[in-house]
Amino acid sequence: MLRFLTRRLLGAALILLVISAATFLLFFAVTPDPALLSCGKQCTPETLAAIQHNLGVDSPVPVQYWHFLVGVFAGRDFGAGQHCPAPCLGYSFVNQQPVLQTLLDRLPATLSVAFGAGALVLTMGVGLGLIAALRRGKPLDKASMGLALIGASFQIYFFGIIARYVLVDQLGWLPRPDYTPLTSDPLQWAGGMILPWVTLAVVNAATYARFTRSTMLENLSEEYVRAVRAKGLSARAVYLKHAFRGAMTPVLTMFGIDMGMFLGGALITETTFNIPGIGRLAVDSVAAQDLPMMMGTVLVASTAMVFASIAVDACYALIDPRVRTS
């Protein structure tokens, strides 16, 4: 297990390095000089050079990337004399805030969306899929699969806005979707999160339901299930202890990938419900051409993705004894 983890962590570091380098080079190659933006109308070559120096964009792009990397591991000093301590992701071009601090400020909102939605997606999707598999061919199976198909065809921005219009604005059954820190008022936090959670769950759970149903059916027709049935185990034990366990591994892979995506900031959900998370930050910093901030959000998103996939593989080994980690 330890060897597996070290190997995967090294791989993850490498992937992150490649992704950050690619993002950095691509964006610096195509964006206009960020110093021009903050230089304003009466821009003399001297002030421009000074601003470039302050922003740290006065050297060639590969050198800038090197500075960025050094900053992440050892901290760096910027031209204006600010020192940015060790995990330094630079300062925003727009409001001069440290990127790391902004990311950390935005993280709780994204985590709230991701974990709540993740839990709901899993229970709704797997539950629906299990019911359908156990009642195969019966009306309940057809109804839940039909529901799943409709759910999967909805778009977050369409379903979310309809739900908001009907449930919040017209009927007043739900509070306005909004982010309140969990620590300040748990009830208000949950209330404001219901709509984003439900929206993400409805749109995503469908895939889980269909997938759970098919892997469950596959497992139910396997030899080992027949063996435990022949042993005289109750139907309940056969379904839930044996077949379900086998069916969960592929579902888990999907869940890992989705969680990785949610944790990196659910762009559309956060935009639709105006939740100040990483996803919103990403969209806003793109609009403002705020490169350091955008690099930060890209890094958060890809880190979440890479680590989710490692977590999935580790869980695999725990659930399925056939999978070896070496």
Add this chain to the structure above:
Amino acid sequence: MAEAMTTTAAPPKPVQEKAPEHRSPARLAWRRFRRDRTGVFAGIVVALFFVAGLGAPLIAKLYGKDPYTTYGQNQSGLLDDFGYPTGRFGGMSSQFWLGVEPELGRDVFTQLLYGIRTSLLIALAIVLLITMAGTLIGLVAGYFGGWVDYALSRVIDVVLCFPSTLFFVAFIPIVTTRFVAPNQQTPTWLIATLLILVLSAFGWPTTARLLRGQTLSLRDREFVQAARVMGVHPMRVLLRELLPNLWTPILISASLNVPAYVTTEAALSYLGAGMIEPTPDWGRMIHRGAEVYNADFTYMLFPGLAMLIFVLAFNLLGDSVRDALDPKSNR
């Protein structure tokens, strides 16, 4: 070498000649598909969307309006002082079937109609590109193995780890500013090409990974080994021996990808990184609809519903096609 080629060129589908009733696999699949009523109905709906997209100019001509004219601003009485349609349900009337757009006052029906073209054209181009690239890379990686496979697989891993939506949103507007002078209007073809290229660049790995797995399982089958032993050129083994046996997974992944890219394109427009005014586009309509939904709910409803129906029909069709092509799978 050339001699070996001619002797081994036996096409891998002798079924056609043997079966007395002339039942090719394609014909069998078609027969299975025809019996599936949901699938046929979904197929008709999808076909209607295609016809509507293709015939958009004709339909618009018969209907007497186009998606660009700002009727609401030219004709008084259609929009109120705040720019919202005066009539009920977003100004639906015998003249404007699905109402008028708030503020600009364009016709919603023709915008939806032309929006189909934008979505389908972009999605189909992307699916074509990623299916070709994904198939080729998957075949090569799976067949050659060794360091080729290792290198290609690592590239696939890295691309799949990219936060792609974020990347699209970030990349597309910036690149456009590079190509277009600030005071000029961005041409539609430029954005369309950019969308197609950038989305394809991040889309091929899923198909490639799937095809690699399928190729791996075929590689050691007798007919492939026989061809290899006879010294058939690798390229020919790939195209004449392996590819014909991979049509099913290729078709299935392509059929899943079309609705996926229709929605991705719409999502990008929704986030402000896709199609720009005045090209009619569903995602952009929903984006605008989401801004005014409280005052004019209808304007957001129609593009959303159109997309829902299209994606639903395409998913149902995809399921049926999969059942017909691969009856063993129980989804």
